[in-house]
Amino acid sequence: MDKKNNSSQIDHHPGENGGALSRSAQRRQREREQRYQTILRAAETLFAREGYHKAGMERIADMAEVSVGTVYFYFKNKEDLLIQLLDEIGYQLRNLLGSAFRQADMSLAGFEKAGKVFFEDFCPHYPERLAIIFRESVGQSPLVETHRKRIFDRLIADVREALERLQANTGVAFQSPLSAEVMAVCIMGMYERLAYQFIIWEDRSAELKTIGEDAVAYILGGVKNLCR
Amino acid sequence: MDKKNNSSQIDHHPGENGGALSRSAQRRQREREQRYQTILRAAETLFAREGYHKAGMERIADMAEVSVGTVYFYFKNKEDLLIQLLDEIGYQLRNLLGSAFRQADMSLAGFEKAGKVFFEDFCPHYPERLAIIFRESVGQSPLVETHRKRIFDRLIADVREALERLQANTGVAFQSPLSAEVMAVCIMGMYERLAYQFIIWEDRSAELKTIGEDAVAYILGGVKNLCR
């Protein structure tokens, strides 16, 4: 997009010129990638800890032990930092949840799996990422909002497709053509607010297992209700 | 809090000293109240339209047709403006939803009513308030977050109590002691994300009735599932 190769999951064209990179080029490439990650991790921590606006570029650079200029070499601007973070989290989330939902064909096991994964794996291990996707990235700028929407849209699509497969396979009829979409949005909303309430606002991580199970039960309850 | 009577729902002590206020005092009081409202409305519009950060105090003053100083006469600072707005919205929402949920004793009618009121009354008429409570007030400052949490806590408490009354009246057993709370949080989460998705992000207000009905059906489905 611009002159800066600003992402780890992009610049992998090994064997550019038909051969391997030179030893030193490889090392440089590796260092580049490391720096990129260090900065992103610093931003992640500071955004979550102090808030997107309060976290200045200088503080981020300090924490990453680089200069401000270097941050601007790897990222177009502060917004870009947030967007990369956001996309990364979205990617991870979709990997986690999406793969679970994709298992959901006839049974409801996929929904259970997704809940388990989210509440018992993701939430306790990545509280900072929760803060970023559900708090810090909210309402920051049109562009950020676009990325947020895309992430949610994809997650919702996964859930929706699971629901529609379920419908097709079990022969139940949804109340309206929008039902699947609405239910998918609902499910995302539950995940979001539960995480916000019990991780970001209160720290009830000890009860997270129960919370997750109750949530899954409720989610499934609504779905099951359709099946008979 | 301080000497300035900064809210419409507060200073109503008519008949202060046994009699009515003098004519001119009444008028001044009324004008005061009007100015307060004018400024708050201007802030509401600008916060929703341009975002909390982008909306400068000067712009707000301009839109309210007063000077910056006047804004600071009625509100302690920019944050205060947001908080008053937030509390106002929280108050309105609790009036709307709370009263519906409080009707929910044996039947599930209260849950239906609440959904109807939210999706068919509140959402289409107050999209700016949705933007403020669900977008602009998110992660702005610890104090704002405190107010947000209080609002959500109260709404959740209303739902939870309704669920617990239902449990008591119907004799069903929830899965865990946390179930009622978790379900209440889930329901708030659905409302939030549905509004965000279909009002703030996309404009699907035309389909709002269907969306609301589907949502209510899903909410009730999960609840009903408990009852047998």
Place this chain on the structure above:
Amino acid sequence: MDKKNNSSQIDHHPGENGGALSRSAQRRQREREQRYQTILRAAETLFAREGYHKAGMERIADMAEVSVGTVYFYFKNKEDLLIQLLDEIGYQLRNLLGSAFRQADMSLAGFEKAGKVFFEDFCPHYPERLAIIFRESVGQSPLVETHRKRIFDRLIADVREALERLQANTGVAFQSPLSAEVMAVCIMGMYERLAYQFIIWEDRSAELKTIGEDAVAYILGGVKNLCR
């Protein structure tokens, strides 16, 4: 000077029209005077306690239990408040010290008396006034500085005259034509810094008697040295 009769020591023209004021006019006059004093006392306290700049007109009005408008009725502006205060203090100081120095003819008793009065009467009883004349009024504006200078000039003149009378009466010769003036300035400087050091900065009021005696001894020592 302007339409406002802004001083207690000015507006005493009793028997304006050859007769006494009416009863109610007298009362009004008295109330006027009281208000003036109340405001000035409030300003004195706040200027000393919080500093001239930090003390806002509104706070002063509050403490005097009047409105801002009323303050502006009695005083032209904030600077005027400070100046009236300053002049009042200067007047008091000159009464105290000047009368003592004027006693100094042949003996040095006047110098002793002045020191005693300043350190044992004025300093412990009017610490706020010390703060105003020696701290808060320093470098605030050209006009204030002018008043300050006039106050110091008069006090210095008193001392200087005492010294010159001493010279005339005892026949000693000062080192230079400036000596008397210089010594007078020195003496004022000692008073000032001693008060600043031991009242404003440290609170050594318990030792004030000793401090005063030591200071007087030093002052006299320098003077006595001339006499033989």
Place this chain on the structure above:
Amino acid sequence: MDKKNNSSQIDHHPGENGGALSRSAQRRQREREQRYQTILRAAETLFAREGYHKAGMERIADMAEVSVGTVYFYFKNKEDLLIQLLDEIGYQLRNLLGSAFRQADMSLAGFEKAGKVFFEDFCPHYPERLAIIFRESVGQSPLVETHRKRIFDRLIADVREALERLQANTGVAFQSPLSAEVMAVCIMGMYERLAYQFIIWEDRSAELKTIGEDAVAYILGGVKNLCR
């Protein structure tokens, strides 16, 4: 205090890593130092000329021919600007006076020297610094006042020690245990008010030599008086 090396008398560690700094690093360091000085000098001039409050940061930046941001790069605050200035002046003063007083052992020569240095060297050459230490820094903020006090305390300590050495060496007895301290404070007070009166208020710099000599005579007179 923070990562920015904000003072000329601090960052002198030549030969950091066993060798000299690189040519360009040296130059950058020098330029840094120069900028710092330029800004401080601009502040000195404006504070003295227009007063601390009237001198806006923008004017200071303009005079130093840098941007406002640059001023804030080198100094934390406006207050910091004043404090650095103050400390610098205090340092210079202590070098001047302190070294003179430290010479005072048996004779009174040190006292003479100090007076001469102050009135004939410092006062005429640094009238702006007089204005800052004796006028502009007075009563500006608790922090500034703290620095002022420290400066005065140190100067007073120097004088006091000289007096106590004199006492020890000549066997005279002071009137009270506080005498030395009181006299030291007195001497500082004389310096201060003489400078204020004859440099800041009136411009009697032409007579400064005589003034200084008279002052010294008076100071010594008080001291000598003790010795017999």
Place this chain on the structure above:
DNA sequence: GATGAATGAGGCTTCATTCAT
């Protein structure tokens, strides 16, 4: 005379971004 709401210029400070070295 008294009130206090309204004014608005002006102040300080922050911070994302750039660019010469």
Place this chain on the structure above:
DNA sequence: CATGAATGAAGCCTCATTCAT
């Protein structure tokens, strides 16, 4: 590639003063 000093627009807020009632 990396640095970090420099920029300057933009933001929030204060507060002495005025004036209609």
